[in-house]
Amino acid sequence: MSPRSRSALSAVLIALASLLAPCATLAGWAMHGPADTGRYVAAVAPLADDPAVRDAAADTLGAGFAGFVDEATAGPVSGAVRLFVRDAARSFTRTEAFHEGWDAANRTVHAAVLRALRDDGAAGHAVTVDLAPVTERVRDRLAEDHVPFARRIPVRHTAVTVLPAHEADRLRKGYQVLDVAAFWLPLAAVVFAVTGIAVAACRRRAVTAAGIGTALGGALLALAVLVGRRLTVAELPGPVDGPAAGAVYDALTETLRTASWLLVALGLTVALASWLTGRYGRPARRRPPARPTPEPTGPTPPRPTGTRL
Numbered sequence: 001m002s003p004r005s006r007s008a009l010s011a012v013l014i015a016l017a018s019l020l021a022p023c024a025t026l027a028g029w030a031m032h033g034p035a036d037t038g039r040y041v042a043a044v045a046p047l048a049d050d051p052a053v054r055d056a057a058a059d060t061l062g063a064g065f066a067g068f069v070d071e072a073t074a075g076p077v078s079g080a081v082r083l084f085v086r087d088a089a090r091s092f093t094r095t096e097a098f099h100e101g102w103d104a105a106n107r108t109v110h111a112a113v114l115r116a117l118r119d120d121g122a123a124g125h126a127v128t129v130d131l132a133p134v135t136e137r138v139r140d141r142l143a144e145d146h147v148p149f150a151r152r153i154p155v156r157h158t159a160v161t162v163l164p165a166h167e168a169d170r171l172r173k174g175y176q177v178l179d180v181a182a183f184w185l186p187l188a189a190v191v192f193a194v195t196g197i198a199v200a201a202c203r204r205r206a207v208t209a210a211g212i213g214t215a216l217g218g219a220l221l222a223l224a225v226l227v228g229r230r231l232t233v234a235e236l237p238g239p240v241d242g243p244a245a246g247a248v249y250d251a252l253t254e255t256l257r258t259a260s261w262l263l264v265a266l267g268l269t270v271a272l273a274s275w276l277t278g279r280y281g282r283p284a285r286r287r288p289p290a291r292p293t294p295e296p297t298g299p300t301p302p303r304p305t306g307t308r309l
Contacts, residue, residue, distance in 0.1 A: 003201040010206050013196030017189045018213025021263060022221035024185035029256045031182040035175070037110045041103055043251050048102040052243035054093040057102075061089040097141035104137055109162055116168055117175040127163040204278045211271030218263025225253050225260065 001009075034040055047053045092098055112129040116122045163171070193210050200206035233245045 001199075006199050006201045010196045010200035011209070013192045013199070014206060014210050014213055017193035017196060017210065018217050020185055020189035020192065021214050022217040022224075022260070023181070024189050025218075025221060025259050025263060026224075026256070027178050027181040027185050029259060030178050033255050034252055035114065035178075037107060037114060040110050040252075041107050043254070044106050044248065045099075045103055047247055047251055048093075048099045050244075050247045052247050054090070054098075056244040057098070058086065058089040058093050061092065097138050100141060101138040104133075108133070113162060116163070117172050120172075123169055123172065124165055125168070126161050126165045127168050128161050130160070204274055208271045208274040208278075211267045211269070211274060213267065215264045215267030215271065218260045218265075218267060221260040221263065222257060225257055229253070 032039070033043070109129055113127055116125075116127040197203055197206045197210060229246065229249050232249050
């Protein structure tokens, strides 16, 4: 293979590796981050202290409790009662019971969604979850804290729809694709990069190109995370929009943002090290010793002799 052909093949392989690097990082993050219940709960646990999330939770809890009071009294409650309920809900979000309920609810919902995504037999069915155990746990904790009327909080075993059937089926297909991609994409990226460097006519330049490509892929991934945040926050309606949705998105994508900047740092480091090695790491070329001037082989001409006048 001619050097020109080797350089062209190396460029194609390194370009493919650079494109696969951010995709592999995204797939790995999705399967080992949000798709893992323990990591998901650990990521969203600090959100229980976020003011925007607490306000959104307080509004949801207050509306739910006001509806329960409406049913109990067979009529709408007054504005003063609603104001009291809202203030009580906001106070509740600052208690340890809310933190425990937050973690328990997220764990229950995430485990139910994950089971549905992994079960092909659940196709065509909505993902539902019973939050009665969570409600009972929160009620018991409030009773231990001597909160008035805590024992009267009803525990209803009602199937709450988390994902409709069509959305669950769509996410199930995406989950299966990510499950395969999380293994093969990183392997393919490494194989393409190593092969591209091995077949290159100038391996130092190939290493530099691979580093620059990896850095560009990491920067592209960081930009995608930023754009995804704006799109996600804009598309979420209801009480989870705005700052609360942004806080949840930031908590879930923190590891992905870190991985994208690590790709940028790794790529720039490799490219810079390769460039410096090529520029300053070459040994100085030694000049060949000067060849001695060959002596004439003919007869030596007589030297002129001076004459005295």
